[in-house]
Amino acid sequence: MFRSRDPLQPSYRPFIAPAVVLIAAVIVFPWVFTLWMSVNEWTLGGSQHFVAWDNYARLAHDTRFWLSLLRTVIYTTASVVAPLILGTVAALVFHAEVPFRGALRGIFVMPMMATPVAIALVWTMMFHPQLGVLNYLLSLVGLPAQAWIFDQDTVIASLVVVETWQWTPLVMLIVLGGLAAAPTEPYESAEIDGASRWQQFRYITYPMILPFMMIAVVIRTIDALKSFDIIYAMTQGGPGTASETINIYLYNVAFSYYDIGYGSAIAVVFFIVIITLSLALLWLRQRSQWSL
Amino acid sequence: MHSHWSHPSRRGFLAGTAALGAAGLAGVAPARAEVNWRKYAGTTLEVNLIKSPRGDTLQKYQAEFEALTGIKVNSEQTPEQQQRQKTTIELSSGKPSFDVVHISYHVQKRQFEKGGWLADLTSFLKDPSLTEPTLVESDFATAGWSFAKDKAGHIGALPLSVDYWIIYWNKDLFAAKGLAYPETFDDLVKAAEALTDPAAGVYGFVARGAKNANTPVFTSLLLGWGKDSLDADGRLATDGPEAIAAAALYQRLMTKSAPKGVTGFNWAECQSAFLQGKIGMWFDGVGFAPPLENPEKSRVVGKVGYGVMPKGPVTRAAATTGDGIGVTAASAHKEAAYLYCQWAISKSVGARMLQAGAGVPFRHSILTDPEVIKGVTMPKGWIDAVVESAKISRLTLPVIVPVTEFRDVIGVGLTNLLGGADPAAEMKRATAEFRPVLERSEAG
Numbered sequence: 001m002f003r004s005r006d007p008l009q010p011s012y013r014p015f016i017a018p019a020v021v022l023i024a025a026v027i028v029f030p031w032v033f034t035l036w037m038s039v040n041e042w043t044l045g046g047s048q049h050f051v052a053w054d055n056y057a058r059l060a061h062d063t064r065f066w067l068s069l070l071r072t073v074i075y076t077t078a079s080v081v082a083p084l085i086l087g088t089v090a091a092l093v094f095h096a097e098v099p100f101r102g103a104l105r106g107i108f109v110m111p112m113m114a115t116p117v118a119i120a121l122v123w124t125m126m127f128h129p130q131l132g133v134l135n136y137l138l139s140l141v142g143l144p145a146q147a148w149i150f151d152q153d154t155v156i157a158s159l160v161v162v163e164t165w166q167w168t169p170l171v172m173l174i175v176l177g178g179l180a181a182a183p184t185e186p187y188e189s190a191e192i193d194g195a196s197r198w199q200q201f202r203y204i205t206y207p208m209i210l211p212f213m214m215i216a217v218v219i220r221t222i223d224a225l226k227s228f229d230i231i232y233a234m235t236q237g238g239p240g241t242a243s244e245t246i247n248i249y250l251y252n253v254a255f256s257y258y259d260i261g262y263g264s265a266i267a268v269v270f271f272i273v274i275i276t277l278s279l280a281l282l283w284l285r286q287r288s289q290w291s292l
Numbered sequence: 293m294h295s296h297w298s299h300p301s302r303r304g305f306l307a308g309t310a311a312l313g314a315a316g317l318a319g320v321a322p323a324r325a326e327v328n329w330r331k332y333a334g335t336t337l338e339v340n341l342i343k344s345p346r347g348d349t350l351q352k353y354q355a356e357f358e359a360l361t362g363i364k365v366n367s368e369q370t371p372e373q374q375q376r377q378k379t380t381i382e383l384s385s386g387k388p389s390f391d392v393v394h395i396s397y398h399v400q401k402r403q404f405e406k407g408g409w410l411a412d413l414t415s416f417l418k419d420p421s422l423t424e425p426t427l428v429e430s431d432f433a434t435a436g437w438s439f440a441k442d443k444a445g446h447i448g449a450l451p452l453s454v455d456y457w458i459i460y461w462n463k464d465l466f467a468a469k470g471l472a473y474p475e476t477f478d479d480l481v482k483a484a485e486a487l488t489d490p491a492a493g494v495y496g497f498v499a500r501g502a503k504n505a506n507t508p509v510f511t512s513l514l515l516g517w518g519k520d521s522l523d524a525d526g527r528l529a530t531d532g533p534e535a536i537a538a539a540a541l542y543q544r545l546m547t548k549s550a551p552k553g554v555t556g557f558n559w560a561e562c563q564s565a566f567l568q569g570k571i572g573m574w575f576d577g578v579g580f581a582p583p584l585e586n587p588e589k590s591r592v593v594g595k596v597g598y599g600v601m602p603k604g605p606v607t608r609a610a611a612t613t614g615d616g617i618g619v620t621a622a623s624a625h626k627e628a629a630y631l632y633c634q635w636a637i638s639k640s641v642g643a644r645m646l647q648a649g650a651g652v653p654f655r656h657s658i659l660t661d662p663e664v665i666k667g668v669t670m671p672k673g674w675i676d677a678v679v680e681s682a683k684i685s686r687l688t689l690p691v692i693v694p695v696t697e698f699r700d701v702i703g704v705g706l707t708n709l710l711g712g713a714d715p716a717a718e719m720k721r722a723t724a725e726f727r728p729v730l731e732r733s734e735a736g
Contacts, residue, residue, distance in 0.1 A: 044384040045407035045693070046733075129553030130493070130565060150553030150561075152711055238503045239555040240707035255377050256696045 038264035045258065055265035064241060065266065068249040069273075072225065075156055075163075075245055079224035080217060082164040087171025088213060092205075094172065095179045109169040116166075120233035123162045124149065127234075149235050152242035159243055162230055167223070171216040178212030179205070214285040221281055225274055246270050327424055332628035333362025339632065340379060340390035343369040345579070345650030346453050346615060347394065350636055353644065357635045363628050376400065383409040383620065391623035392632050395449050397439035398508075398613040398689045399696065406693055410448040411619040416630045417447060426657070427634060435612045435685045436654035449616030450633045453642075453651035455577040456681035457512050457611040457688065459599040460584060462592060465494065465572045474602045477516055477541060480573075484549035487572035496549035496572040498562045501710055503703035504696070505558045506542075509575060510706055511688045512611030514538040516604015521690040521698070528730065530702060531716075531723035537605075539706065539715040546710055555710045567591060573599075577613065578678055581670045582649040598677035600684070610681035611688035614654070643667070652678050693733045701726040 038055055042048040059065050094105050111119070126132045127148035135145040148158040186204045195203070228247040231237065237244030237252070244252075250270065254263030339354075341347035347369040354365045370378055376399065382388040384407060395404060404410050416422050429437055436451030459480075461473060465487055474480040484496030500506045511521050517534035529535060546554055549572075551565055559576055563583060566574040569591040574580075578598075587593050601610050617636050619629040635641065639661075642653030647667040658664055659679055668675050689695055705722030709715055 043733075044380050045403055045409075128561070128564070130551055130568070130570075145552060147553035147555070150556030152555065152707070155556075235556065236502070236504075238707065239501070239710075240503050240704045252700065256700070257694060258380055 034264045034267055037261055038268050040261045042261040043257075043259050048261075051261070055262050056269075058262065059265055059269060064244070064249060065246075067241065068244050068246045071156065071243065072245040072247075075160065075227070075243075076221060076224040078156070078160040079163040079167070079227070080220045082160060083168040083171045083220060084213060084216060086164065086168045087216065088175050088209070090168060090172040091175035091179060091209075092201075095176060109173065111166045112169040114166070116229040117233050119162065119166060120230045124234050127158060149243075150239065152239050155235060155239060155243045159231060159234065162234070163224065163227065166230075167220060171213075171220065174216045174219075175209050175212050178209040182208040211285065214281075218278070218281045218285055222274070222278060225277070327631075328421055329361045329631065331421075332625070332631065334364075335625050335628040336364045336366065337392060337625060337629055337632055338390040339365055339367035339392040339394075340375065340388075341367055341369045341394045342375045342396065342615070343371045344615075345582075345648070346645060349641065349645045349648065349650050350394075353641060356640075357632060360635070361628075361631055363631065365632065372396070383407060383622075386622060388620050388622055391620060391625050391629040392617060393449075393620055394452070394615060394617050396613070397449070397616050398687070401439060401448075401616075402691050402695070403693045404448060404618075405442045409621055411621045411623065411626050411630075413447045413450065413619065413630060413633075414445075416627070422627060422630060423634065424638075426639070427637075431657050432654045433656070433682050433685055435614060435687060438687060439614050439616060449618030450637050451654040452615045452617045452637055453645065454612060454614040454654050454682075454685070455579060455652070456678060456685060457508070457576065457601060457613075458578050458677045458681060459601065460566060460574040460576070460580065461597040461599055462566075462569065462572055462595055463597050464569070464592075464595050466597070473597060473599050476603045477513075477605065480602050481541070481544060481549075484545055484573060488549045492570075494570050494572070495551045495565075497545045497575070498550050498554060498557065498565050498571050498573070499546065499575040500558055500562060501546055501550070501554040501707065502556055502558045503707050504699040505703070506706045507699040507703045508611065508613070508688050510538060510542050510702065512575075512601070512609075513541055513604070515609035515611055515686050515688065516601070516607065518604075518606035518609075520687070521702075522692070526734070528723050528727055530726075531720045536716045536719050539709060539719050542706060543709040543715055547712075555707055569595070578652060578674075578681065579649070581674045585649075585670060594671075596671070596673075598671070598673040600677055600680045608684050609686040610684045612681075612685040613688060615651075639664075646675075649674075656682075692730060694729050697729050698726055701729070 039050060039052055040048055041051045041054070090108065094101060094108070098104070126134050127150070129135060129145060129147050129150055132148070134148065138145060147154060149155045182205070187200060190200050190204060226247065227245065228251070231243055231245060231248055232251070235243045237248040241249075246266065247270075250263055250266045253259050253266060339350075341350060351367055351369065354367060357363070358365055369375075375394075376396070379388070379390075379393055379395070379400075380403070382390070383393075383404075388409075393410075395401070417427065432451055433454060435454060437447075440447050440449060440451050442448060459473075466473070466483070469486055471483050471486060474483045480497075487494060487496030499509045514521065514530075514535055517538060519529055519532070519534045519538075521528065521530055521535075523529045551571070553561075557565075559580070562571075562574050562576060563580055565571050567584065567590045581596075581598070583589050584596050585593055601608060617633045619626050619633060623629050637653070637655070639655065639658055642655055642658045643661070643664040645651040646653060646658060646664065647669060649668075649670045653659070659675075659682065665675060690698060692698065702719075702722050705713075705718040708718050
């Protein structure tokens with residue numbers, strides 16, 4: 001008979017030491033150091049001194065910070081909802097027995113595999129008001145030219161189009177997994193009971209793929225919150241600050257203005273936001289599990 | 293036949309500089325000992341360059357420096373934004389990995405001075421065993437030494453290349469409307485609006501509209517009122533009546549005569565638009581002639597006029613930015629690194645930079661040498677614009693540490709103007725937003 005052993009008894013310690021050291025070096029130390037920097041006034045090339053909570057107090061009155069946070073929420077929400085809807089529809093389409101299904105699925109997931117900066121450059125050219133193909137296509141159907149990412153009013157929506165184009169395939173793959181795992185018996189019963197296609201989706205398919213959709217929501221939310229490369233490569237947060245999300249603002253403060261202390265305070269606040277949101281989403285995901 | 297400046301040899305370099313010294317190009321040079329270029333043979337230098345045609349030129353010909361001095365050079369080029377971050381982080385650590393650094397004066401000068409990151413080259417310049425007799429102050433445009441010296445007169449980075457802001461104009465579009473090149477700001481507005489025909493896809497004017505990039509456009513216009521962004525006491529002057537008038541001019545040009553989407557245009561988008569032949573005037577730095585005159589890229593080859601900045605309500609001024617090349621204070625090879633910097637700003641290298649359209653040297657002896665000019669591959673109008681701009685040169689951006697934040701904050705205000713905001717309200721708001729940043733920087 002085995003006895004439970006104390007995992008911290010001396011003979012075990014050498015085995016967990018490498019993991020502890022590694023975690024301390026790559027996770028704990030950077031965070032403690034970031035926290036330390038956030039309570040200092042520290043500009044590269046300038047002096048460094050302890051200012052306690054001043055950087056956080058400055059954040060409270062920083063309009064640009066709050067606007068960037070609002071834009072992050074708008075951008076993230078749109079970048080989760082649009083791929084979720086389109087990806088689910090695509091999964092339902094590709095789950096059906098259609099000709100060349102495998103090849104079509106392969107083509108559909110290609111955007112996901114492309115490098116974000118390459119995608120950004122291609123879309124920037126497509127969005128160009130005078131030389132871009134999108135305005136040319138609009139002109140063919142008699143619609144007026146748009147300024148896309150070159151206008152403060154349309155830049156966020158245009159960036160969401162790119163984000164949606166790239167990440168709809170990911171949602172499709174996740175939901176497709178859910179559809180493949182779903183049992184077929186409920187559909188047979190529904191057919192016998194005379195349920196319509198919509199009723200089958202609403203009362204059988206949807207509840208069964210909901211946990212998978214929630215996984216997609218969690219992954220997409222964390223990803224969209226962190227989004228930097230495409231926005232930076234396409235607009236650098238402009239025109240003006242119209243697409244300046246919190247990541248772009250943080251980057252500007254830390255690496256363009258070299259205000260490391262204040263940038264660290266932004267990073268700490270943003271980290272708390274991400275952790276809170278992620279925990280909320282994970283809790284929601286738990287609640288959406290199948291109850292068999 | 294190629295000019296000897298196109299393909300100089302080591303012997304040619306030495307002979308050229310010696311001859312120039314004998315001629316006393318920039319005033320009377322006293323009898324001096326010869327520079328011992330090989331004194332530091334065997335040294336290895338690390339050189340950090342900004343990715344640019346200037347950087348390309350220095351790398352392309354660095355073997356000549358190595359042959360001349362016996363010094364080995366390891367050079368790397370990094371894109372501008374990343375180079376600024378890398379150098380700032382490394383220099384603030386106190387242990388940079390490079391001996392020589394290429395800087396953008398208009399962005400980095402004050403920051404480098406405040407950090408004490410550059411070696412003081414003043415004594416080197418006075419040392420005849422280190423400095424060629426031709427390297428004298430009077431041979432450089434005034435802006436060069438304004439950039440190179442700190443408030444105490446100490447010399448940091450040597451003046452490498454200058455960028456004057458000029459107007460590229462499409463001669464065919466002007467001729468079609470019977471217009472002449474504008475001489476004043478009023479003429480500029482009239483010409484821009486007369487050229488604009490949205491139905492034909494033709495626009496009279498384009499310049500940078502994107503935040504940050506647009507600020508030099510505004511500050512360059514402001515120079516026409518005889519004003520800088522800071523007053524003589526170092527206080528912000530971006531919300532005074534002249535600044536508001538300059539902002540209103542920017543707004544008018546960019547909303548009535550510029551193509552759709554200009555709010556998001558940086559120089560690359562402006563260039564793309566001008567290359568298509570549908571833009572009357574493009575206001576930007578002088579370094580864009582090579583792509584405009586490249587038949588593989590441009591529809592306006594041979595049709596481009598190169599105009600000096602028109603006169604503003606008070607004065608005519610060519611907005612000026614520039615690059616320098618200096619020795620890091622932490623370098624263990626300062627003299628050898630200084631020799632590299634001296635070579636980089638030499639007539640030999642500067643001539644080739646000019647001839648290729650890769651950059652404009654600060655040195656008069658290059659710009660006025662008929663042999664050098666003969667080898668310039670750009671149209672004569674371009675070199676004329678360069679020479680004339682040099683005469684009315686004036687720094688366009690304030691010499692402060694938070695210049696990037698200045699450009700961002702003022703730039704957002706300018707972008708808002710393109711959306712219809714009131715120039716007075718917007719400039720006052722942007723100035724008020726930036727003032728505490730400047731105060732914090734000056735106090736720190």
